[in-house]
Amino acid sequence: MLRAGLVRQLAAGIFVWLPLGQRVLDKVNAIVREEMNAIGGQEITMPVIHPAEIWKQSGRWDGIPEMFKLKDRHGREMCLGMTHEEVIAWLASREIRSYRDLPQIWYQIQTKERDEARPRSGVLRTREFVMKDSYTLDPDDAALDRSYDAHAAAYRRIFERCGLRIHVVQSDTGMMGGHSAHEFMAPSAAGEDEIAMCAACGYAANVELARSVPTPPALPAWTREEVATPGARTIAEVAAYLNIDPRLTIKSLLYVAPKAGPVLVLVRGDHSLHERKLLRAVGEECRAAHPDEVREHLGAPVGSVGPLGVRVPIIADETLRQGTYVVGANREGFHVRGVTPGRDFECRFADLHTAVAGEGCGQCGAPLAVERVIEVGNIFKLGTKFSEALGATYLDESGRARPVVMGSYGIGPARIAAAAVEQLADQDGIVWPWAIAPFHVYVVPVSVKDRAQLGAAEEIYAQCWKQGLEAVLDDRDERPGVKFKDAELLGIPVRVTVGNSFVKEGVVEVRSRRTRQERRVSVDQVVAATRALRGEESSTST
RNA sequence: CGGGGCGUAGCGCAGCCUGGUAGCGCGCACGGUUCGGGACCGUGAAGUCGGAGGUUCAAAUCCUCUCGCCCCGACCA
Numbered sequence A: 001m002l003r004a005g006l007v008r009q010l011a012a013g014i015f016v017w018l019p020l021g022q023r024v025l026d027k028v029n030a031i032v033r034e035e036m037n038a039i040g041g042q043e044i045t046m047p048v049i050h051p052a053e054i055w056k057q058s059g060r061w062d063g064i065p066e067m068f069k070l071k072d073r074h075g076r077e078m079c080l081g082m083t084h085e086e087v088i089a090w091l092a093s094r095e096i097r098s099y100r101d102l103p104q105i106w107y108q109i110q111t112k113e114r115d116e117a118r119p120r121s122g123v124l125r126t127r128e129f130v131m132k133d134s135y136t137l138d139p140d141d142a143a144l145d146r147s148y149d150a151h152a153a154a155y156r157r158i159f160e161r162c163g164l165r166i167h168v169v170q171s172d173t174g175m176m177g178g179h180s181a182h183e184f185m186a187p188s189a190a191g192e193d194e195i196a197m198c199a200a201c202g203y204a205a206n207v208e209l210a211r212s213v214p215t216p217p218a219l220p221a222w223t224r225e226e227v228a229t230p231g232a233r234t235i236a237e238v239a240a241y242l243n244i245d246p247r248l249t250i251k252s253l254l255y256v257a258p259k260a261g262p263v264l265v266l267v268r269g270d271h272s273l274h275e276r277k278l279l280r281a282v283g284e285e286c287r288a289a290h291p292d293e294v295r296e297h298l299g300a301p302v303g304s305v306g307p308l309g310v311r312v313p314i315i316a317d318e319t320l321r322q323g324t325y326v327v328g329a330n331r332e333g334f335h336v337r338g339v340t341p342g343r344d345f346e347c348r349f350a351d352l353h354t355a356v357a358g359e360g361c362g363q364c365g366a367p368l369a370v371e372r373v374i375e376v377g378n379i380f381k382l383g384t385k386f387s388e389a390l391g392a393t394y395l396d397e398s399g400r401a402r403p404v405v406m407g408s409y410g411i412g413p414a415r416i417a418a419a420a421v422e423q424l425a426d427q428d429g430i431v432w433p434w435a436i437a438p439f440h441v442y443v444v445p446v447s448v449k450d451r452a453q454l455g456a457a458e459e460i461y462a463q464c465w466k467q468g469l470e471a472v473l474d475d476r477d478e479r480p481g482v483k484f485k486d487a488e489l490l491g492i493p494v495r496v497t498v499g500n501s502f503v504k505e506g507v508v509e510v511r512s513r514r515t516r517q518e519r520r521v522s523v524d525q526v527v528a529a530t531r532a533l534r535g536e537e538s539s540t541s542t
Numbered sequence B: 001c002g003g004g005g006c007g008u009a010g011c012g013c014a015g016c017c018u019g020g021u022a023g024c025g026c027g028c029a030c031g032g033u034u035c036g037g038g039a040c041c042g043u044g045a046a047g048u049c050g051g052a053g054g055u056u057c058a059a060a061u062c063c064u065c066u067c068g069c070c071c072c073g074a075c076c077a
Helices: A019-038 A052-058 A085-095 A141-161 A235-242 A275-282 A291-298 A385-390 A413-424 A451-466 A480-490 A500-505 A523-540
Strands: A007-011 A014-017 A049-051 A069-071 A077-080 A104-113 A128-138 A167-170 A180-187 A193-198 A204-206 A225-228 A250-257 A261-268 A314-317 A325-328 A334-339 A348-350 A368-383 A393-395 A401-403 A405-411 A441-445 A471-473 A494-498 A508-512 A518-521
Touching (some): A014 A019, A019 A141, A019 A413, A049 A052, A052 A077, A052 A385, A085 A385, A128 A141, A141 A180, A141 A368, A141 A405, A167 A193, A180 A193, A235 A334, A250 A325, A261 A291, A275 A314, A385 A405, A451 A523, A494 A523, A518 A523
Parallel strands (some): A167 A204, A261 A314, A314 A348, A441 A494
Antiparallel strands (some): A007 A014, A167 A180, A193 A204, A225 A334, A325 A334, A393 A401
16 A cells, blocks of 8 residues: 555654545545435534543443543643444434434444554554444334344445455444444455354354364373472473473463452363453453562462462363363462363353464354454444433333433444455555546556647546546556556556557457456547446446 | 554665664665566655653764554453
8 A cells, every 4th residue: 555655654643644545535435425315414513622520421431542631721620532322322422312313323434543552554554544334223122122133234335345355244333332233344365353253153253252172182091189280380381391281381470450350260271361361351451470570479380380279269271171280389380181171170250362273162162263364444332321321311102211222333444444455455465446537547558758649548538437446547657667667556347558559450458457358449449348248347347 | 551563765774783884675766677476777855763861082883862663461431
């Protein structure tokens, strides 16, 4: 995207969108608007600067490190909007009086500001970005379900029209609260999320949520005994030293919860803990303990700790309900073999491990696939959290005041653009889908010094625009190779070359960027040939 | 927040270890040749070496502080 001149980076996670990139965003936004309007959405624009008060009312003023906060000249506290539930609830509190005012779908395409801990992946995770965010206001949960489903359907159409392959997956509701949430995920190695999917039953979820049933190892008939493991600290080292399957070991991790204090977390040796799952199990955000804290609470250094005889509460992954394992002995250089959770120590069980490809689906047992994805959209059922906090109520048919039931829905146009680049690009550069390409036709006169070539190219350019195709004319005085390479890098769906064959035979070449298929036509047939290509490619694209 | 790396011409980088004239490629300007898949020759312009302080006769180079950016992890409403 940098090379193609779509964006420039101003600072960490802060980008300028150049003309070509801007055109892509405009195309995406136009599609988003059409589909939002089609489900009854009404576009509004909310402020980027918010008074602190509404965030204090919702309880989100404190505890969000990503929030940019500032003060005005009078010392009043403000923040930069990172999302707009509060403003919507404020708005609803004064616009919605009666059940007759419901339902509503209000949306905007507006800049969001989030002081991300680590902006990365180019335009995929930035501190300032535009989001289409919409909010539904409904009288009850059944109506919310309808609004939610309407959004899900609109989102599918939006991503399909933008040429993206996506999966819809269950996701964590996070601190948004609420009952249900889904994410729209575009498969790509460049993504930052992973999803688990079951081909057999259709189960699909973000790995932060996905339940999987691991394959158990062959269980040996161990009796409980302490074994020396000199120098072995990691699971790999312990398993190698004892010559056993790593799945017969338990990884013991000490975490510290701000309120509950230290907690010992156990997962099978080959598994990794998903901290989001731990958060849900503990009820508050935990951090890994420092080495000195480990020694303080467990009396042993990291690498030798285990669950036996410890005084801190223990949470074990569901996987460990069965089996007998090797655990740290809380004594440097020693482990204990033949330990059974629940029998040899007390603990409670929760789903804690990150799902791994090949493990059984939590629903049907068939093997799960795990795929890396870019999150391009999400939808949340919020319930009444914000409407109650901000006083957004309506009078129902019986004259009773009830809180408005809310939903919240986001789409990132920049992520759509980036995901399209990632999913469709080839060795030579970007391959834009027709619907969001910055231009449709790239016209190349091979030699701009040849009057006839340049004249024909200009004629083609004008004809395209006249007939609804957006064209660019590469009339730079460059050698043809330079222009061809740039055309490919930019990824405009069709390139029209006006060169020797025009001079000799009066034909120009209309060439598909994606398939590289080329047809030779006369100047007045370029538009028709382009349309034909578009028709073919739209029907064969996934 | 934890760990690592990098700031030198518009862009990409070398030079730093071992202090002493700031260099290469691309791009840019001019002239010429070339002209259907990122041409070639010649000439030229262009740098507070991220910033501040220190050591030294002398600092891009050594030391201290600081700012910025990148990568891995955590976080991600």
